[in-house]
Amino acid sequence: MDRRDALVETFMDAVRARSGGEPEFLQAVEEVARDVLTVEKAHAEFAAARVLEQLTEPDLLAQFRVVWEDDGGATRINRGWRVQMSNAIGPYKGGLRFHPSVTPSVLKFLAFEQCFKNALTGLPLGGAKGGADFDPSGCSDREIMRFCQAFMAHLAPFIGPDLDVPAGDINVGQREIGWLFGTYKRKRGVFDGALTGKGPSFGGSALRVQATGYGLIYFVCAMLARRSAELDGKRVAISGKGNVSTHAAEKAIEMGARVVCLSDTSGTLHAPDGMRQDAVEWVRAQKRSGGQVADPPAALGLQFRDGEGPWGIEADIALPCATQNEVGPEAARAIAESGVTLLAEGANMPLTSEAVEILDRAGIVQAPGKAANAGGVAVSGLEMSQNAEGRFLSREEVDAALRKIMDGIHDTVIAEAESAGDCRRGANVAGYRHLARAISSYGIV
Ligand SMILES: NC(=O)C1=CN([C@@H]2O[C@H](COP(=O)(O)OP(=O)(O)OC[C@H]3O[C@@H](n4cnc5c(N)ncnc54)[C@H](O)[C@@H]3O)[C@@H](O)[C@H]2O)C=CC1
Numbered sequence: 001m002d003r004r005d006a007l008v009e010t011f012m013d014a015v016r017a018r019s020g021g022e023p024e025f026l027q028a029v030e031e032v033a034r035d036v037l038t039v040e041k042a043h044a045e046f047a048a049a050r051v052l053e054q055l056t057e058p059d060l061l062a063q064f065r066v067v068w069e070d071d072g073g074a075t076r077i078n079r080g081w082r083v084q085m086s087n088a089i090g091p092y093k094g095g096l097r098f099h100p101s102v103t104p105s106v107l108k109f110l111a112f113e114q115c116f117k118n119a120l121t122g123l124p125l126g127g128a129k130g131g132a133d134f135d136p137s138g139c140s141d142r143e144i145m146r147f148c149q150a151f152m153a154h155l156a157p158f159i160g161p162d163l164d165v166p167a168g169d170i171n172v173g174q175r176e177i178g179w180l181f182g183t184y185k186r187k188r189g190v191f192d193g194a195l196t197g198k199g200p201s202f203g204g205s206a207l208r209v210q211a212t213g214y215g216l217i218y219f220v221c222a223m224l225a226r227r228s229a230e231l232d233g234k235r236v237a238i239s240g241k242g243n244v245s246t247h248a249a250e251k252a253i254e255m256g257a258r259v260v261c262l263s264d265t266s267g268t269l270h271a272p273d274g275m276r277q278d279a280v281e282w283v284r285a286q287k288r289s290g291g292q293v294a295d296p297p298a299a300l301g302l303q304f305r306d307g308e309g310p311w312g313i314e315a316d317i318a319l320p321c322a323t324q325n326e327v328g329p330e331a332a333r334a335i336a337e338s339g340v341t342l343l344a345e346g347a348n349m350p351l352t353s354e355a356v357e358i359l360d361r362a363g364i365v366q367a368p369g370k371a372a373n374a375g376g377v378a379v380s381g382l383e384m385s386q387n388a389e390g391r392f393l394s395r396e397e398v399d400a401a402l403r404k405i406m407d408g409i410h411d412t413v414i415a416e417a418e419s420a421g422d423c424r425r426g427a428n429v430a431g432y433r434h435l436a437r438a439i440s441s442y443g444i445v
């Protein structure tokens with residue numbers, strides 16, 4: 001065992017002792033620990049403050065019962081949470097996820113990663129995440145609205161524009177943010193920027209809906225430019241059919257790429273010659289209405305591969321944009337054999353640790369979600385400043401700012417990478433240094 005492995009083992013033993021039953025959280029922490037513990041040890045103030053250990057204990061983890069009434073008049077009960085991981089560099093910030101797979105482990109991993117991601121944006125944003133084990137699929141719109149209202153009744157005391165600013169994530173889009181904000185406003189009797197991702201008529205920023213997907217493509221362009229290449233003409237394989245996937249597809253097509261697939265848990269939509277914008281719009285409409293993608297209209301030129309995943313379809317670039325650990329060893333091998341040379345994560349932690357290693361060995365350049373999908377939270381940060389200043393930036397202004405931020409994140413990551421392809425280490429170390437400088441300035445608090 002070398003010195004770094006020994007450091008990581010000792011550190012992870014302590015984290016496991018406190019958070020043993022939280023596999024996703026342990027996975028996210030270990031990936032960062034591998035890259036940053038030697039940096040911490042080499043810096044006396046960071047080591048004295050035990051910065052990484054502090055970042056593995058949430059400042060606050062609130063759990064609450066959410067009781068709501070379904071359309072049949074029956075009482076339904078779910079669990080809700082907010083994990084406020086660190087406000088070292090700004091108010092807590094991060095999305096809300098409604099999905100049956102939500103657990104404290106999932107939210108802690110997301111809140112932990114959010115701290116690093118938000119630091120990379122260069123904006124004053126701390127890290128948080130929240131959500132509920134509520135499954136909106138099969139619920140009516142009015143049931144989802146009632147759930148949002150019941151959820152916010154519990155969350156409202158924990159949030160505020162200078163305290164904690166939630167936004168959307170899986171199954172929480174602009175519509176749900178509207179319902180959440182309506183209840184927040186009523187409960188607290190204020191109109192302020194306590195949520196981002198709002199509708200444009202009540203303080204939402206232009207382009208927040210598109211920002212994560214567009215930002216992902218801008219990040220990929222920065223990676224390609226560094227290799228004297230461009231997106232035009234590249235084949236891009238994308239997983240998922242949600243907000244991040246469809247906006248990444250939309251921007252990639254606009255920039256001349258050939259998007260060869262989108263997917264969901266039922267199968268993959270393959271477009272051998274590249275998808276058109278109307279096909280992406282159809283997929284988005286299916287997701288919005290809770291419909292299936294299995295039966296696309298013939299005119300869209302899509303082939304549905306029932307039960308098959310997206311990986312293995314020939315492509316130059318892979319963008320996993322659905323959910324955590326969606327790419328395991330088998331999918332990673334399929335990606336490695338499909339011609340892909342560059343992978344950028346639209347989802348948070350979409351690769352298992354084994355998948356990361358397989359792709360590393362295959363020489364595939366990888367951009368972690370912390371860096372590549374930071375465009376969403378970056379535009380949320382712009383929404384916060386617009387709300388604080390009482391102004392509204394145009395779509396063009398936000399787009400220019402988003403592109404600049406993604407280019408900036410790319411440069412920051414590359415400056416800390418040990419080798420040309422090592423963006424994971426670059427993102428972890430750059431995010432860590434920013435957080436560590438703040439945390440070690442506060443004394444023992
Ligand atoms: N919405 C945002 O601004 C941001 C989202 N992300 C991440 O992007 C990913 C996708 O989020 P959104 O597009 O916003 O959500 P969404 O609700 O719009 O879409 C969710 C997508 O994930 C897929 N999915 C969900 N659970 C799944 C499961 N267990 N197995 C396979 N597929 C599953 C769905 O088919 C769908 O494609 C998530 O990892 C999220 O944390 C990251 C940064 C910002």
Ligand SMILES: O=C(O)CCC(=O)C(=O)O
Nearest residue numbers: 093094095167376377380
């Ligand atoms: O805009 C935000 O605050 C949420 C973004 C988010 O949840 C993420 O980056 O994963």
